[in-house]
Amino acid sequence: MSERDTGTGAATGAAGPPVRRPDLATETFVAHRSLLFTVAYEMLGSAADAEDVLQETWLRWADVDPGTVRNPRAYLVRITTRQALARLRTLARRKESYVGPWLPEPLLTSPDVAEDAELADSVSMAMLLVLETLTPTERAVFVLREVFGVEYDEIAEAVGKNLAAVRQITHRARARVAARRPRATVSAAETHAALEAFRRAVNTGDLQGLLDILAPDVVFLGDGGGVAQAAPEPVVGAGRVARLAARLRRFGAAALRPARVNGCPALVLRLDGRVDTVIALHVADGRVAGLYAVRNPEKLSRMEHETVLRR
Secondary structure: OHHHHHOOOOOOOOOOOOOOOOOOOHHHHHHHHHHHHHHHHHHHOOOOHHHHHHHHHHHHHHOOOOOHHOHHHHHHHHHHHHHHHHHHHHHHHHHHHOOOOOOOOOEEEOOOOOOOOHHHHHHHHHHHEEEEEEEHHHHHHHHHHHHOOOOOHHHHHHHHHOHHHHHHHHHEEEEHHHHHOOOOOOOHHHHHHHHHHHHHEEEHHOHHHHHHHEEEEEEEEEEOOOOOOOOOOOEEOOOHHHHHHHHHHHHHHHEEEEEEEEOOEEEEEEEOOOOEEEEEEEEOEEEEEEEEEEEHHHHHHHOOEEEEOOO
């Protein structure tokens, strides 16, 4: 019987092992994996926990006959949402004992994320911090509806609520996000200009330059997780933040490099070849309004390779 008859690929060669095509369940899951990761990450703010959710999603999906599922995307999103909701409650308990400010786990992202303005905004550090103020159900509903455009009836099934309740939760979550969401960001060119002005001022020790580029009410948050040294409380005000940022000069200009983190401009501090700190910036009205420095080494594993995010 020929290789064509047995279903193995001729490209494997006569002596090589047969290469079998993935089954339909695996192909479907792989096709939607980036979307499912993005849903889980936006709900959790943690890539490690999002990966755990995807593992649970796969285990449940593997027990299903994909041929009986009318809409695999909706089905997988529903499983992922349910698993993320359960994980959110565990995370809430973990954050209660977290040392110092808690920040989302930063992701090194590809340029195409920035090209999708809505996606980039939804995964930005500033927006993820706003989502932290919502209840788990509000967060799930908001993310599914506002970011991924999931229909209300599908959301209702995913979160275990009736249609009327989901509409009310959506309205409430929108209002809470609108009241807290960061001021509208400036254009990509102005954002890049602000980032470069900040980096140049840090590298040259130009304190006045820092004061000029920082918003008067700029907020600095540092996340060391009790493992790495970081500011134990938020630092507010251009003067205080400028003095704090000026300390970065001692590491040298080559140590602080620009990067695209969570779809937005950021700076990465490398020491001895490893990522030491990720500083995400939120720019509004041409000035830096937020600085979010992640130093907890447990949160820096996603900074060596780009993470694919999809809607």
